[in-house]
Amino acid sequence: MADLKIHGIAKSRAIRNIWLAEELGVPYDHVKVGWVDGGTKKPEFLAINPNASVPALEDGKLKLFESLAINLYLAKKHGKGLYPSSLEDEARTWQWTLWVATEVERHIGAYGMHSWGYAPEKRDAKVAAEARKALDKPMAVLDQHLGKQPYLLGQSFTVADLNIAGVFFSPYVMKFDFSPWPNVKAWIDRCFGRKAAQKTMEIRAAS
Ligand SMILES: N[C@@H](CCC(=O)N[C@@H](CS)C(=O)NCC(=O)O)C(=O)O
Structure with a gap:
């Protein structure tokens, strides 16, 4: 144990x-x-x-x-x-983590539930459409940031990337369309292309 x-x-x-x-x-x-x-x-x-x-x-x-x-x-x-070594990068990690929890998660969650999560009779296309629209603003912020560097804190993958990409875990598996934000799309493919992410997907798929 x-x-x-x-x-x-x-x-x-x-x-x-x-x-x-x-x-x-x-x-x-x-x-x-x-x-x-x-x-x-x-x-x-x-x-x-x-x-x-x-x-x-x-x-x-x-x-x-x-x-x-x-x-x-x-x-x-x-x-x-995976954890930043400077105080400033630690603060950026907290910033992105709180950002995804407060600005993104409820919208991607509502979109997911009303697109694939709930049984078809419980899904409301209007709620899904509103949630998708609400994602435009925060996703543009993320896309702009990732246009400057490959990962949230710079050149390497850290827990900041994992926490943000982790909120998109099931949308990614369910083929949510990230293409309106090309830098986000390239970044999330990088994150989920990692060996540990692939293994985690297998664990999820087998469950
Ligand atoms: N903010 C919490 C949310 C936890 C949460 O809502 N988990 C869901 C499963 S993903 C749950 O256990 N729901 C219980 C329920 O709906 O009764 C976290 O990120 O850990």
């Missing part, structure tokens, strides 16, 4: 943490907690994440929730070049 436990089925935001663990090459146990089957409501899970949602992390005595915060912690703890 590994010290590190990632709770949450692969077809959930836990995939972001699985990807990071695969990048780091750290041993981890994958505890496949889901919500449809009531797994997130069980007392033993609520003791780890009282929000009744996945993912959640246990690392020895530490318990954490919030997928993107979990990644910041793991990347900082294990390093391996």
Whole structure:
């Protein structure tokens, strides 16, 4: 049994943490907690994440929730070049992470649920269209930034890239059209072309 436990089925935001663990090459146990089957409501899970949602992390005595915060912690703890070494780049990592969580995730989430996530009878094309339109502004910001450099912090892939690309994990798998933002498209192909990302996709596909 590994010290590190990632709770949450692969077809959930836990995939972001699985990807990071695969990048780091750290041993981890994958505890496949889901919500449809009531797994997130069980007392033993609520003791780890009282929000009744996945993912959640246990690392020895530490318990954490919030997928993107979990990644910041793991990347900082294990390093391996994925966590920035300067204070300024650390601040940029927090900036992009909070940006994707507050400016992007709800729109891409709504688009995804109303395009492929919900059963067809629950999908609302109007909600999907509005969510897609709301993405234009933040995606233009990301595209402009990535026109200057291959990765968010510069020349190499870091947890900042993984956290932002991780929010697009299922849209990427579901062939969301990134072509209106060519720099984002080239960057996300680079991110998901990584060996660890490919392995993570296989884990998700097999789940
Ligand atoms: N902001 C949280 C969101 C967690 C979340 O909403 N997870 C979904 C699965 S991807 C969930 O467990 N939902 C439980 C439910 O809908 O009852 C994070 O990024 O970890």
